[in-house]
Amino acid sequence: PMPTRSTVARWAALLVGLPLLALALVVLADAIPDRFVLYRLRDAIEADQLDASSYSTGYTGGQVDGYSECKRMTVGLGAPPGMGPLESAIRSPTLGPCETAVPAVLRWAEGDELSRGYQYFRYWNGSAALLRPTVAAVGVAGTRLLAALALAAAAIMLMWRVVRSVGAVSAGLLGAPLLLTTDFIDLPGALVQAIGMVVALTGAALLLWFLPASARLSTYAAAAFACGATAQFFGDLTNPDAAWALAVAAVAMLAVNAGDIAFAARRVGAAAAGWIVGFAWIWFSKWVIAAFVIGYDTVRFVVTNKTEERLTGDVDGADPSLTAGLSAAWRVWRGQPLTTLTMVAFVAVAIVVLVRRRDLSSTWQPRLLLASAAAIPVAWHLVMRNHTGVHFWFTYRSLAVALGIVLMAATARLVAPQPPADDDASGGETGDQASITSRV
Numbered sequence: 001p002m003p004t005r006s007t008v009a010r011w012a013a014l015l016v017g018l019p020l021l022a023l024a025l026v027v028l029a030d031a032i033p034d035r036f037v038l039y040r041l042r043d044a045i046e047a048d049q050l051d052a053s054s055y056s057t058g059y060t061g062g063q064v065d066g067y068s069e070c071k072r073m074t075v076g077l078g079a080p081p082g083m084g085p086l087e088s089a090i091r092s093p094t095l096g097p098c099e100t101a102v103p104a105v106l107r108w109a110e111g112d113e114l115s116r117g118y119q120y121f122r123y124w125n126g127s128a129a130l131l132r133p134t135v136a137a138v139g140v141a142g143t144r145l146l147a148a149l150a151l152a153a154a155a156i157m158l159m160w161r162v163v164r165s166v167g168a169v170s171a172g173l174l175g176a177p178l179l180l181t182t183d184f185i186d187l188p189g190a191l192v193q194a195i196g197m198v199v200a201l202t203g204a205a206l207l208l209w210f211l212p213a214s215a216r217l218s219t220y221a222a223a224a225f226a227c228g229a230t231a232q233f234f235g236d237l238t239n240p241d242a243a244w245a246l247a248v249a250a251v252a253m254l255a256v257n258a259g260d261i262a263f264a265a266r267r268v269g270a271a272a273a274g275w276i277v278g279f280a281w282i283w284f285s286k287w288v289i290a291a292f293v294i295g296y297d298t299v300r301f302v303v304t305n306k307t308e309e310r311l312t313g314d315v316d317g318a319d320p321s322l323t324a325g326l327s328a329a330w331r332v333w334r335g336q337p338l339t340t341l342t343m344v345a346f347v348a349v350a351i352v353v354l355v356r357r358r359d360l361s362s363t364w365q366p367r368l369l370l371a372s373a374a375a376i377p378v379a380w381h382l383v384m385r386n387h388t389g390v391h392f393w394f395t396y397r398s399l400a401v402a403l404g405i406v407l408m409a410a411t412a413r414l415v416a417p418q419p420p421a422d423d424d425a426s427g428g429e430t431g432d433q434a435s436i437t438s439r440v
Helices: 005-030 034-046 066-073 085-091 098-109 126-166 168-181 184-189 191-210 217-235 240-256 261-294 296-312 324-334 339-357 360-383 385-390 397-411
Strands: 055-057 063-065
Touching: 005 085, 005 126, 005 217, 005 261, 034 098, 034 126, 055 066, 063 066, 066 098, 066 126, 066 191, 085 261, 126 168, 126 184, 126 191, 126 217, 126 240, 126 397, 168 184, 168 339, 168 397, 184 191, 191 217, 191 240, 217 240, 217 261, 240 261, 240 360, 240 397, 261 296, 261 360, 296 385, 324 339, 324 360, 324 385, 324 397, 339 397, 360 385, 360 397
Parallel strands: none
Antiparallel strands: 055 063
16 A cells, blocks of 8 residues: 555655755754863863863773864864855764864964864764764853753663563663663763753653654654664764664564554564664765765765774774774673673562563564664674774673663563554555553
């Protein structure tokens, strides 16, 4: 059967509307006068809140990513005279990492002309759309405080929704590995990393909160599409596989209690596909827009070269073998102070809970579907092995997310499924009108 008119309208709005919204956000951020941002950056440098070192050591002993932070905080600065907000937002001039950005800001404060480092148009730089106005309004220290509050709020919101969906024990086991075995508490010191994690946690929480459990396939796919596009826009390729895995796990939590296993599997598959298509589409749309301003040949050369490097290249001294990135992330994760203790303790808790519930024979299929999202970070690290290998000091967080998903699946409180709604193929309308099931 042909898709309904509402389905066509929804997808048209997503495919066209989300890139236009993304463009509007970066243009609005770029329209903020440079001097408002520069004065705040100067104050932060003078107060020793920002320095020319791109990397530092956090409370957990991990590496704090000032490199990406400085690049995104200075996106839009140093654009040539006469370049308007639209062109500047598309070209994304930046002062670069802290080694070049901090001296440039200090020279500007002494009266020199500000010079840009390079154009960073490969990304939407959605984090800059948040950082530029917040730094201009409350400074670097204030922005870090807002990031810490946002991280706490996102984590609490996700845990609350997971508790309502599959139980308190499962919620605790889902979140604990990320909190205890990664540099989660250091993220406000690396604002780009913090924004990426906030988006990952919030996306999954909003799916659990607002997506009708018995919704049709197209609704699941469209919601995940929007979630993936948002993760790409704001996340700047920090931990996208964690965001993807959490979104798919959230959808699985909804679906396994709303229909039989076939019903649930179809919706998990639709959401998994919808998320990555949304992620790729919003990124591709930036390249298309940039090609009109910068030129097709330039954009094609930059994008294809970097894509080849990240997928297969021996770049920055990284081992190009298939499992190199995954192995590097695993070593870093296992080296965290609480990883071994957390794994042993929480796996033991999960086994005890599962044994006490005595329902493995009747629930192994939905539990396996719940756990399937944990395969996403593993697959991502194998495919994006160069990116993982070069950035192993933050890509390892996804392995903690994967462990949390497996523990959640093993201990989830499952209920008798509700009669499934009609899929799109049947032309049924009840799925979009369904409310969250009684367990929520």
